Amino acid sequence: MQGRLVAGRYRLGEAIGSGGMGRVWRAHDEVLHRVVAIKELTAALYVSESDQAILLARTRGEARAAARINHSAVVTVHDVLEHDGRPWIVMELVEGRSLADAVKEEERVDPREAARIGLWVLRALRAAHTAGVLHRDVKPGNVLLADDGRVLLTDFGIAQIEGDSTITRTGEVVGSVDYLAPERVRGHDPGPASDLWALGATLYTAVEGRSPFRRTSPLTTMQAVVEEEATEPRHAGALGPVIDALLRKDPAARPDPTEAEQMLAEAAEGRRPRKAQAYVPTRHSGPSAQAATAMPGTTGPAG
Template structure:
């Protein structure tokens, strides 16, 4: 049976003989929120009206009623200054209404939309308060399950409050979620929830990480064009870079780890947020995010690049070779010219090349008269360098810094100013052996991980490069112990052209120069033009 529709609720309505509605102050998919006056206690309150209950079947209306009652019970369990207080639950017009604490201010979603972005220190402060609310909820046996910017309220006096426990899970209560039903805002749901697993406190922390990402970057990290593609992004894709997050960046990255056990616990996250609020980059985040082995400037530069044409990261330095000729060159060059020694040997072996990378690297260094380990002068920022377009004999062209010269051993095509300590490598394979670059890089990484000293993946993801969906970005670090000894970092953008040719655009350098190298890489890949025809 369908519930009869009611006339629209209007200002002036008196509920339960005491709550008089004065003004609608918010609206969502399930209903609207009113500012109201409690005429008994003479205070302003907020009243949530479930308008959705007017237009659904009896069975659905029963579920909505149950959820409303559950929201009130969940909030009532929690006594914390950062949780919106529920004053009363009443029934009117066959629907439940919730009377809550009134917060004079806006939601985090509205604040971020209005200003474009929230400053990192302020976002960290907000995150601390929300985390405090979540810790209190979890201690009371309540999982919020719908943490998102729209449910974080920013009071005009500086207070931060978490609201809307409408889909909360209460320890000891039976569920009111139907089999197969996924509740909550999809782009803020933790991966384990999207996969159908049981949520825990770590699931709320993931949602907090996504909320903070939206605050500092101005957009949801995983929202796509459809619910299905959004869910896929939540489960399989790493979050986009965080060029505006400052000291908060590693904290957000730690909270957004795909597996619950890989995320920091609430007490550790609290310490991280406190440090970030004070403008200090939390060292503890390195234990949760492998990518944090680099310093802040390097990381910011890397993320800035990823917001350009190469929106998704791909490993660079020790990129494994495939059995195609030019592609092998890329990985070998990365390993041989920049890593040297055993790593270079591995790259050539993995790429089925008959060349000896160590010998090639030695010959290249000797021919130029430069020592492979010489560091040379500190590089200038990419935007202060002079660049020139070179047209390679293989038919492609690209911009390189003035002073970088072409070197080739077999299939390897490199541009370097110092025999590979700083290196651009271009590889072209007209007959790739893998279905797509991502699968290729995953396969290569298996071998590279075993052979490169202290190998650490920064990112290895599918991305879209120049409208080609068959693309991947691989970024990694390792510690070289022989030629060019020290910590190194590399990045590799790999993509299939329209004709199926695989192109790999690779760059590597000492890790301490990564801020400049990342800028150079961005400029290089944007300028690359494949062979005509």
């Protein structure tokens, strides 16, 4: 595959990433003479014609969603095309690694750095939500850490554009199950707060080195998301109460984006955010204890 010319324009280099849906290649745009990243949707090779149409629609949806978002923390999509019967997405090439790779290589991320990463992801999400786009698949693998220090959010492949129901149905569960907000697991329509919950789960993974709700199967993982509180993070430092706030089961009880941004900014400076304390659930000791559902404005011991 390396060296192959795609759509008469993009010369493939080495593969730089892969996942369940496809493979990402470094490529050279021989028209504009620049290096780009191309995502090859290999899943199209193994599905029916009707599912190929859905996959193509989702691919176009990703390009359309990303195009509506104007922010430096969102990976730019240059083009979407069909080649050899499957869709390809041409994107800005980010030299670096994903947050998932960083956790895998280093076991965990320093809390202040994790807060800085979270701050940029939140800013990308705010820009997306302002444009009427929900990401719906925020997770460590979709957060890119550039070698130059930038943080970028990528892969809007299952994004839901406000007013567009072409490729998604009410109650359809899409995304990585251990980063799905509880309301999404229950089949409710997601909102911006659902992306913030996924951000909280992503930051938990960054500082603890493991997903907060992953269990032995997708079903038990979804049950944990809905019914269980995450184990109190041991390495989160000042970021701990912010993660707790973002992981509230009730979307109405989570901080709004403005509050979350302020909390993350304080945590990035190593300061424990005062406002986050109001969102921290009371944790009781004992094998059968469950966390209380303290609402914003109530007081209780720190989590």
